[in-house]
Amino acid sequence: MGTPGSMRTYNLTGSFSESLRDFFRRGEMIGMLIVDDLRRQYTHSLLGSFWLLVKPLLLLGLYGVLFGMVFQSRSGPGQTSWEYLLVLLTGLLPWLIFAEAISSATSAITANVGLVTKILFPIEILPVVKVLGTTASGLVGLLLLSIILVSMQYVGWALVLLPFLLAAQLAFMIGLAWTLSAINVAVRDTNQILPLALMVWMFLSPVVYTKEMVPQALATVFSMNPMTYFLDGYRMILLSGQPPALSLWVIVLVVSAVTFLLGFGVFHRMRIIIADLV
Numbered sequence: 001m002g003t004p005g006s007m008r009t010y011n012l013t014g015s016f017s018e019s020l021r022d023f024f025r026r027g028e029m030i031g032m033l034i035v036d037d038l039r040r041q042y043t044h045s046l047l048g049s050f051w052l053l054v055k056p057l058l059l060l061g062l063y064g065v066l067f068g069m070v071f072q073s074r075s076g077p078g079q080t081s082w083e084y085l086l087v088l089l090t091g092l093l094p095w096l097i098f099a100e101a102i103s104s105a106t107s108a109i110t111a112n113v114g115l116v117t118k119i120l121f122p123i124e125i126l127p128v129v130k131v132l133g134t135t136a137s138g139l140v141g142l143l144l145l146s147i148i149l150v151s152m153q154y155v156g157w158a159l160v161l162l163p164f165l166l167a168a169q170l171a172f173m174i175g176l177a178w179t180l181s182a183i184n185v186a187v188r189d190t191n192q193i194l195p196l197a198l199m200v201w202m203f204l205s206p207v208v209y210t211k212e213m214v215p216q217a218l219a220t221v222f223s224m225n226p227m228t229y230f231l232d233g234y235r236m237i238l239l240s241g242q243p244p245a246l247s248l249w250v251i252v253l254v255v256s257a258v259t260f261l262l263g264f265g266v267f268h269r270m271r272i273i274i275a276d277l278v
Helices: 004-013 016-022 027-040 048-070 083-107 110-116 123-151 157-186 190-203 216-223 226-240 244-278
Strands: none
Touching: 016 190, 016 244, 027 123, 048 123, 083 110, 083 123, 083 190, 110 157, 110 190, 123 157, 123 226, 157 190, 157 226, 157 244, 226 244
C-alpha cells in the first residue's frame, strides 16, 4: 500500500511516450479488472450474468415495437417498417455502446477515490476498464443483430471488417473517456451536463435517421460529427453488405487516433493534480 504522496510521485514519473508504453503493458491488469467489474455488477442480481443477454433483447424488442410498429417511421420512399427498424437498430446499438461507455467512464476516477489517493495504482486504466466493460455488454446486442442480418442475407464478406470498425470506435471512446474523467475531477458538473450533451449529440448523429435525410443546409455541420462516419460504416457493413469507402476509413482512423492520443495527453498532464482534487 502506498501513500497519497507516493501516488502523486507515481503519476509524475515518465514522459508522455513512456507513460503510453506503460499503459499498453497493462493489458492483463485491465482484463482482470474488467472481469471483476462485470462480476460485481451481476453477483447479487436474480438473473446474474444472464442480464448480458436479457438487456439487449429487451432493448431490441422495445425499440422494435416503438419505432418499427407504433410510430411506423420511414427513412426513405417506399421503405417498410421492418426495413426502417433495421436502419434504426444498426445506428442505435453502436450509439448505445458509445453513450453508455462514456457515461460510465466519466466518473471512473471520482468513484474510486481510494485507489487514486491511497495506493500506488495506474489510475489511467480506470476509465479504460469502464469503457471496455460497458462495450463487452453492449456487443451482445450488436452480435445478435449481426446474426439476424446474416440469416437474412443482408451481410456478406464485409462483416470481417466489423471488428476493425469496433476497434476504431473503442480508441475514440477511450480518448474521450480519459478527457472527460480528468475534467470531471476538476469540474464535478461534468456528470450533470453529460446526459444532456449526449442527448443533443444523438440527435445530431444519424441514429434514428440516415445522413441522406439531413437538410443540405445542415450537411456541413453534420459532416463535422465523428459519429456520423462510424454509424455510416456500421450500416454499410451490416445493411449494404459492402465495405465502407476508403475515405470513411481514413476519417475514422485519423479521428480515433487523434482523440486517443489527445485524451491520453490530457490525462497525463492532469495526473499531477488529480490526487489533490478528488
